[in-house]
Amino acid sequence: MSAATLTADTPRKIQIALVGPPNCGKTTLFNTLTGGRQKTANYPGVTVERKSGQLRTPVGHSVELLDLPGSYSLRARSPDEAITRDVVLGRQTLEGLPDAVVCVTDATNLGQHLRLLLELRQLGRPLILALNMMDIAEQRGCQISIETLSKQLGIPVVTTVAMRKHGVQDLLGEIDTLLDQAPTTAGTATTDEWQEPSPDAIRAYHREVERLLKEAVIQEGAPERLTRQLDRVVLHPVAGPLILLSILFLMFQAVFSWAAIPMDWIDGGMAALQEAASARMVDSLLKSLLVDGIIAGIAGVVIFLPQILILFLFILLLEDFGYMTRAAFLMDRLMSGVGLNGRAFIPLLSSFACAVPGIMATRAIAHPLDRLTTILIAPLMTCSARLPVYILLIAAFIPNTTVWGGIGLQGLVMFGLYAIGVVGALLAAGILRLTVLRGNRQALLMELPSYKWPNPTNVLLGLWDRAKIFIRRIGTIILSVLVVLWFLSTFPGAPEGATEPAIYYSFAGIIGRGLEPLLAPIGFNWQIAIALVPGLAAREVAVAALGTVYALSGNEEAVTEALATTLASQWSLATALALLAWYVFAPQCLATLAAARRETNSWRWPAFMFVYLMALAYVAALVTYRVALALGGG
Amino acid sequence: MNVYTEQERQALEVGCLVKAGLTQPLGQMPQGSVGRILAVSGMGDHDVERGLLEMGFVEGACVEVLHYGLLGRDPLAVRINQSMTVALRQVEANIVLVGPLLDPTGPGTLSSQEQNG
Numbered sequence: 001m002s003a004a005t006l007t008a009d010t011p012r013k014i015q016i017a018l019v020g021p022p023n024c025g026k027t028t029l030f031n032t033l034t035g036g037r038q039k040t041a042n043y044p045g046v047t048v049e050r051k052s053g054q055l056r057t058p059v060g061h062s063v064e065l066l067d068l069p070g071s072y073s074l075r076a077r078s079p080d081e082a083i084t085r086d087v088v089l090g091r092q093t094l095e096g097l098p099d100a101v102v103c104v105t106d107a108t109n110l111g112q113h114l115r116l117l118l119e120l121r122q123l124g125r126p127l128i129l130a131l132n133m134m135d136i137a138e139q140r141g142c143q144i145s146i147e148t149l150s151k152q153l154g155i156p157v158v159t160t161v162a163m164r165k166h167g168v169q170d171l172l173g174e175i176d177t178l179l180d181q182a183p184t185t186a187g188t189a190t191t192d193e194w195q196e197p198s199p200d201a202i203r204a205y206h207r208e209v210e211r212l213l214k215e216a217v218i219q220e221g222a223p224e225r226l227t228r229q230l231d232r233v234v235l236h237p238v239a240g241p242l243i244l245l246s247i248l249f250l251m252f253q254a255v256f257s258w259a260a261i262p263m264d265w266i267d268g269g270m271a272a273l274q275e276a277a278s279a280r281m282v283d284s285l286l287k288s289l290l291v292d293g294i295i296a297g298i299a300g301v302v303i304f305l306p307q308i309l310i311l312f313l314f315i316l317l318l319e320d321f322g323y324m325t326r327a328a329f330l331m332d333r334l335m336s337g338v339g340l341n342g343r344a345f346i347p348l349l350s351s352f353a354c355a356v357p358g359i360m361a362t363r364a365i366a367h368p369l370d371r372l373t374t375i376l377i378a379p380l381m382t383c384s385a386r387l388p389v390y391i392l393l394i395a396a397f398i399p400n401t402t403v404w405g406g407i408g409l410q411g412l413v414m415f416g417l418y419a420i421g422v423v424g425a426l427l428a429a430g431i432l433r434l435t436v437l438r439g440n441r442q443a444l445l446m447e448l449p450s451y452k453w454p455n456p457t458n459v460l461l462g463l464w465d466r467a468k469i470f471i472r473r474i475g476t477i478i479l480s481v482l483v484v485l486w487f488l489s490t491f492p493g494a495p496e497g498a499t500e501p502a503i504y505y506s507f508a509g510i511i512g513r514g515l516e517p518l519l520a521p522i523g524f525n526w527q528i529a530i531a532l533v534p535g536l537a538a539r540e541v542a543v544a545a546l547g548t549v550y551a552l553s554g555n556e557e558a559v560t561e562a563l564a565t566t567l568a569s570q571w572s573l574a575t576a577l578a579l580l581a582w583y584v585f586a587p588q589c590l591a592t593l594a595a596a597r598r599e600t601n602s603w604r605w606p607a608f609m610f611v612y613l614m615a616l617a618y619v620a621a622l623v624t625y626r627v628a629l630a631l632g633g634g
Numbered sequence: 635m636n637v638y639t640e641q642e643r644q645a646l647e648v649g650c651l652v653k654a655g656l657t658q659p660l661g662q663m664p665q666g667s668v669g670r671i672l673a674v675s676g677m678g679d680h681d682v683e684r685g686l687l688e689m690g691f692v693e694g695a696c697v698e699v700l701h702y703g704l705l706g707r708d709p710l711a712v713r714i715n716q717s718m719t720v721a722l723r724q725v726e727a728n729i730v731l732v733g734p735l736l737d738p739t740g741p742g743t744l745s746s747q748e749q750n751g
């Protein structure tokens with residue numbers, strides 16, 4: 001689109017980019033300014049994509065605001081920083097240069113953060129400096145002369161507290177002033193002349209920052225004490241890893257013990273719904289579709305909402321508190337032992353929630369081989385979609401007792417499954433780095449941010465988002481798979497004189513029985529085989545599918561009976577354990593493969609991922625099944 | 635009368651400190667100790683050098699080693715100029731040469747020497 005095609009009454013969109021070092025509050029500011037809901041958290045590298053939002057300035061300019069990944073310099077070291085550089089230098093296709101850049105910095109760390117501003121100023125483009133986190137700076141008694149800083153830099157300077165609306169009014173005012181005075185030249189100029197600064201140029205920037213601060217800082221803030229003191233315990237070589245383990249352990253215990261009551265409510269509600277539906281409707285295909293196909297399947301999955309929310313509550317709190325980088329610090333030695341970048345721990349930890357954002361978060365890893373290894377092992381971290389499968393099988397087969405004075409056995413088994421996933425991931429990384437992905441390693445340079453109290457609204461909104469995502473998945477992918485599955489499981493009907501339930505003779509039954517020889521060595525029956533096929537699309541689908549399969553193959557009581565009870569009576573312990581082992585490794589998620597394809601730009605690596613994970617899953621299930629049988633779990 | 639340029643004077647100073655055995659690589663400093671960065675040189679590897687510089691490891695900055703990892707004292711957490719804490723590995727830390735905090739009023743030094751063992 002050229003400027004000539006634009007007429008006066010369709011004014012060109014004004015584009016303003018938020019640029020700054022990681023974790024200085026760009027996304028928080030973006031959310032406040034645009035009313036957006038992008039993810040914020042207290043660790044560097046949260047935003048890894050370019051996000052845009054609309055805002056209207058007090059004067060009435062309509063502005064497209066861009067939130068960008070944080071970057072310590074314009075010399076991009078990692079793929080996420082490259083996105084920022086390309087926007088700032090106008091290298092993005094179509095859009096050209098942003099009309100103005102708002103450089104966001106952490107006022108408590110200006111000594112390090114102003115260097116990026118100087119780099120941006122070199123470009124000679126409209127620029128505003130926002131000193132964010134002013135609340136914390138003031139709390140520490142820090143005083144900065146805004147006038148001096150502004151005069152020295154030759155650009156407008158404002159102070160902000162990103163979460164508070166009134167804190168950003170000044171910024172909006174400055175944006176208006178800037179837009180009104182300078183007719184925008186965006187889209188015409190380029191910054192082709194820009195060159196990566198040499199080491200000595202960076203040193204010169206540092207000296208300039210020091211000079212500026214000497215002029216502008218009236219009173220230096222007191223150094224942060226709380227973070228130091230906490231870190232003395234949290235990063236302690238012995239206590240630190242123990243604390244990390246305890247937190248993870250507590251998390252899985254909580255997933256089991258706190259969720260019991262809300263699960264009962266949901267269970268009761270779904271059972272009532274099922275009964276009401278079967279009582280009101282006459283026997284028909286429609287009734288079968290609704291009661292056996294849809295309600296039975298969905299009841300099997302929706303019940304896990306409380307557990308998923310508890311897991312996310314822990315993750316969100318740890319993220320906002322600032323613990324993620326500490327966990328990465330503690331795990332770094334282990335990670336470097338298997339040839340991984342310590343930075344890889346954060347994407348891996350987010351993969352506990354879901355591998356898709358985890359794989360995207362690898363953009364913060366600079367080295368391509370490190371990044372690829374992390375992408376390939378991310379699906380081994382137990383994501384929240386595995387929770388329904390784990391919990392269903394654990395509830396059905398592991399007695400709800402306590403061991404060693406009060407530790408729930410079920411939570412312990414769950415913890416064990418997570419641990420197997422982590423160990424498997426580390427081993428896989430080590431093997432990959434020694435074979436297909438050989439190469440030298442990348443430096444770890446990671447800022448450890450100050451601890452902050454989690455913001456309750458932020459956490460609640462985060463939970464709400466997760467609940468919505470979960471429900472939406474049930475309403476879309478799971479529901480549609482269930483309808484197809486019901487169809488395949490119902491037609492063709494049973495022949496005359498059939499001895500097995502009708503589903504046995506259906507298309508799904510034929511597929512399941514076809515797969516049975518392949519899956520029999522690992523202890524799976526044809527019902528599991530039927531569930532695994534749609535389970536390739538998304539893991540929870542398998543639980544829903546089992547619900548449908550057993551509802552269709554069971555007698556009338558079995559329909560209203562909880563799925564766990566049905567399974568406990570139909571499967572051997574060895575089969576259940578083998579299925580758990582299968583789920584630790586199996587690549588049962590299309591979205592993950594698609595994300596891997598997006599991030600690696602080829603089908604080669606997702607294909608490789610699928611094959612190696614499948615092989616791992618099969619071997620793990622085989623070994624588990626055989627060992628369990630040998631130990632008498634048949 | 636000053637016959638040396640600023641850079642030459644600095645190089646001489648570093649030389650004296652090295653001779654006097656007062657310098658050590660960042661990764662070798664005792665936990666809890668403070669010092670001033672004398673040199674950061676990637677030995678030809680500009681990427682590592684720039685990476686360190688961009689995270690604040692620049693000549694003249696004051697550093698304090700806060701924590702070491704359990705195995706092989708790796709990684710380590712370093713506080714720079716009392717404002718930012720950075721985690722890095724031994725390999726990179728040993729590129730940074732640290733000397734004593736000669737000038738206690740220099741930029742970013744501990745205003746109140748709130749140190750303990």
Ligand SMILES: Nc1nc2c(ncn2[C@@H]2O[C@H](COP(=O)(O)OP(=O)(O)OP(=O)(O)O)[C@@H](O)[C@H]2O)c(=O)[nH]1
Nearest residue numbers: 023024025026027028040041045046047070133162
């Ligand atoms: N006290 C205080 N906290 C803030 C302020 N701005 C942001 N935060 C917190 O700082 C943390 C980082 O904020 P983000 O908005 O995620 O930072 P970001 O710059 O987008 O980070 P990246 O996407 O990683 O580059 C979050 O925990 C915020 O709640 C502020 O003005 N005051």
Ligand SMILES: [Mg+2]
Nearest residue numbers: 026027046047
């Ligand atoms: Mg962000």
